[in-house]
């Protein structure tokens with residue numbers, strides 16, 4: 001994981017950053033690994049001696065970033081940058097034949113997909129935002145992703161695939177946007 005994170009280019013100015021981008025990405029990953037729903041709470045736990053030791057020994061994190069800095073750095077990393085991690089993850093699963101147990105028919109895997117909205121605002125928007133215009137003329141801006149996961153009815157563990165952003169593209173001809181309007185999510 002660390003080698004993938006190290007390979008992601010860092011758009012920040014060298015010398016002006018206290019935390020390495022790798023430490024930021026690894027901190028976010030460790031938060032997911034421990035399934036802590038609050039980034040702030042997770043970060044506070046990591047500051048105590050035991051948490052800090054876990055971070056260093058398990059994930060090789062040198063400096064644990066504050067949650068606000070963590071968000072600032074993560075926001076500037078394009079989601080495409082993490083695609084090689086999923087590619088590597090799946091080639092390892094395939095190589096060690098872990099996917100075979102997920103076949104629902106010979107050589108057939110089932111990938112369930114679902115859309116989820118993770119950002120919504122009436123005030124703050126960017127060029128990639130989906131937008132919904134209300135009768136009052138007000139607009140709601142949002143971001144959503146389509147998340148797929150390989151599943152098998154007999155297995156508790158699901159295997160997530162790379163999430164796909166649902167976004168407005170040039171001419172708004174994106175099929176995903178048409179099939180999954182925001183109010184259907």
Ligand SMILES: [Zn+2]
Nearest residue numbers: 125126128129
């Ligand atoms: Zn946006």
